[in-house]
Amino acid sequence: MEKTWSVKIAGPAGTGIKSIGLLLAQILNESGYFLKDYSEYPSLVRGGHNTYQVTFSADEVYSVHKMVDIFVSLVPGHWQEHQKEFSKDTSVFADNDGKINLPLGEMCGQLGSTIYGNTISLGLICYLIDIDKDKAKIIVGKYFGEDSPNLDAFEAGWQWGENNCQKLAVDKGKNTKKMIIVDGNEATGWGLHKAGLDMFVAYPMTPATGVLHFLAKNQDEFKMKVVHPEDEIAVASIASGASMAGARTAVGTSGGGFALMTETISFDAQAGLGVVYFLSQRPGPATGMPTWTSQGDLLFAVHSGHGEFPKAVLAPGDQEEAFELGKLSLNLANKFDIPVIMLSDKNLSESSANTTDFEKEKEEKIESLKPKPGKGQKIKLYNSYEHNDEGFSIEEAEESKKVVELRLKKINEILKEMPKVNLFGSDRAKKIIVSWGSTKGAILEALKEMPNKEEFAFLQIRGMWPIDPKIGQIISAFSERILIENNAMAQLETLLKSQMTIDFTKRILKYDGRPFFPEEIKEALND
Amino acid sequence: MTNWRSTIIPTWCPGCQDYVIYAGLQNTLTKLALDQDKTVIVYDIGCIGNMADFVKAWGIHSLHGRSVPTAVGIKLANPELNVIVIGGDGGIYGEGLSHLIAAARLNIDITVIVANNQLYSLTTGQSSPTTPKGIKTKSTPKGVESVPVVPLELIKAVNPEALAQHVSCAEPLKVNEAIEKAVKHQGFDLLDLDQLCVSFGKQLR
Numbered sequence: 261m262e263k264t265w266s267v268k269i270a271g272p273a274g275t276g277i278k279s280i281g282l283l284l285a286q287i288l289n290e291s292g293y294f295l296k297d298y299s300e301y302p303s304l305v306r307g308g309h310n311t312y313q314v315t316f317s318a319d320e321v322y323s324v325h326k327m328v329d330i331f332v333s334l335v336p337g338h339w340q341e342h343q344k345e346f347s348k349d350t351s352v353f354a355d356n357d358g359k360i361n362l363p364l365g366e367m368c369g370q371l372g373s374t375i376y377g378n379t380i381s382l383g384l385i386c387y388l389i390d391i392d393k394d395k396a397k398i399i400v401g402k403y404f405g406e407d408s409p410n411l412d413a414f415e416a417g418w419q420w421g422e423n424n425c426q427k428l429a430v431d432k433g434k435n436t437k438k439m440i441i442v443d444g445n446e447a448t449g450w451g452l453h454k455a456g457l458d459m460f461v462a463y464p465m466t467p468a469t470g471v472l473h474f475l476a477k478n479q480d481e482f483k484m485k486v487v488h489p490e491d492e493i494a495v496a497s498i499a500s501g502a503s504m505a506g507a508r509t510a511v512g513t514s515g516g517g518f519a520l521m522t523e524t525i526s527f528d529a530q531a532g533l534g535v536v537y538f539l540s541q542r543p544g545p546a547t548g549m550p551t552w553t554s555q556g557d558l559l560f561a562v563h564s565g566h567g568e569f570p571k572a573v574l575a576p577g578d579q580e581e582a583f584e585l586g587k588l589s590l591n592l593a594n595k596f597d598i599p600v601i602m603l604s605d606k607n608l609s610e611s612s613a614n615t616t617d618f619e620k621e622k623e624e625k626i627e628s629l630k631p632k633p634g635k636g637q638k639i640k641l642y643n644s645y646e647h648n649d650e651g652f653s654i655e656e657a658e659e660s661k662k663v664v665e666l667r668l669k670k671i672n673e674i675l676k677e678m679p680k681v682n683l684f685g686s687d688r689a690k691k692i693i694v695s696w697g698s699t700k701g702a703i704l705e706a707l708k709e710m711p712n713k714e715e716f717a718f719l720q721i722r723g724m725w726p727i728d729p730k731i732g733q734i735i736s737a738f739s740e741r742i743l744i745e746n747n748a749m750a751q752l753e754t755l756l757k758s759q760m761t762i763d764f765t766k767r768i769l770k771y772d773g774r775p776f777f778p779e780e781i782k783e784a785l786n787d
Numbered sequence: 788m789t790n791w792r793s794t795i796i797p798t799w800c801p802g803c804q805d806y807v808i809y810a811g812l813q814n815t816l817t818k819l820a821l822d823q824d825k826t827v828i829v830y831d832i833g834c835i836g837n838m839a840d841f842v843k844a845w846g847i848h849s850l851h852g853r854s855v856p857t858a859v860g861i862k863l864a865n866p867e868l869n870v871i872v873i874g875g876d877g878g879i880y881g882e883g884l885s886h887l888i889a890a891a892r893l894n895i896d897i898t899v900i901v902a903n904n905q906l907y908s909l910t911t912g913q914s915s916p917t918t919p920k921g922i923k924t925k926s927t928p929k930g931v932e933s934v935p936v937v938p939l940e941l942i943k944a945v946n947p948e949a950l951a952q953h954v955s956c957a958e959p960l961k962v963n964e965a966i967e968k969a970v971k972h973q974g975f976d977l978l979d980l981d982q983l984c985v986s987f988g989k990q991l992r
Contacts, residue, residue, distance in 0.1 A: 501860025
């Protein structure tokens, strides 16, 4: 197994951290490395403290690491709060700030503008990890323009590295398969598109906004429509109306917007209209911490909407799964004419990885069988009241009991189509880790590196509702059962216990807005 | 001739002016000979919304206040459809007012018909956004404190290109004409139909 390497860049918002982060990811991708990235930023547009980090390896990597090998502070004062992420081998660069002195200010001065600190740093990083310089410069040139002074900035950073530093012993990337860089939001957009999405409706809300941006930008190419209306209630209502008129429809939001949509989830279920609700979680309650991560809305999603009705809740664990389950969500919504909620979180939505080229994946489309206007079918009323076959309101006891039962009968059919659990490791292991959603990466990365990894199996649950009752038997077969969730109240445990007999011998919970890092999981597992 | 009536007999109170609107809509749909397969009516919740069960046409009986955005979704998904909203003053001017303004700004080609009796009548007579200041209702025993919404002025203020009409249900022929004009109009239009609630509207006479 080849070593993994981690690079982190920090500085105020507006210094171009995200752009060189994405460039670095692209350069690594095209140099044959596997990578995962992650960025942190406060809810403001200028100033503050932003970071971008990427972990890469010649072998597969599942998550960013907490400990970094290369750290660059783009302006003085941005390394100090990261000292716990430094080992004795970490190269920390900062401009005249008590670490390896990278004179970014002076070098920017020679280039004639203060804005080149990011690209100078990129040149240095590429030198340190021994990237093919010409290849990197082509990518930089494509991004900034062939005659951009950023190419000189890149060269200056590389030269400074040559004059002042040793290259690190990074193994050459060896992946030759063509891969693309996408974050969880873009992967979701690709998945919805490849299931024949006709309309996406959203009101901006971090960390879900990326899907809106991605689909809005590509709507002509994808032959679909993107709508941004007055509020989230309108978002959901427009989606329901569009679904009735025959469009394959999805919406996107975070917890606060989802709260406003819950009356419509109930309506969709009553009227029999399929809509996908993409819910990217961030820490609540209320506005909470908008740009940070959480798994705090699982039970909210499962219980969303008044009344008793069938719905589906799916939770992908990484970018590849965001694509697969995005596709499945839209197909389930149309096959069963129900609301389907796809749960992501900031950690998945806004973190990138190199993945399969989704554009080349085939379209898979299950059509709704409900009657639609304009196609010569038998006229129907879609009703928010309890109703009969034609859609007319009913209140009579026997008849209403029958339609309730008919509606709830869908649940067993839905369960058969839900994504199966992923069981990693041996079922003869002593201990089982149980988790869901974006914690998948940090858990797999931790297990990859643990010398005692044979002791552990890992069960990743992806079909959150309706939930397969057999999960209880899988978990109970292990003598130690460890729950890992990125929330404070162990919501998966509550959900499992409501449906099956189960108990955990250990809980590892994190609820500070940050995702799990593999180092923390290793430590907690061996604790 | 296309039949636009379902087999269900209307359940409004005897003497209710919702019958005038129902007849006006039936007359217009028949006279204009709209393609029944391409006509969708979205009903709000309220007395007038119960028309959903009495009409034979594609329809959505939506949630309270959400008839307008639901109709917007239908029209955006399939612009070939004729889309008509039927609602009351509670749903359209109260719970869903921001949606009405947004649809008017978008100038989307839908017709919004409002039975405006200045009361919440299905819930037995509370004040609505159009109840005049000072009127006592079950929810405002000391009199309404807000000034009422003036729908026509509101629509004209947000989009002068939109068609906004105001007619009294006491003049059924004018109601017919106004519905016809509204349905024919290209772009957003609002038809505000003044009416009196025969069961809970005594104080508004």
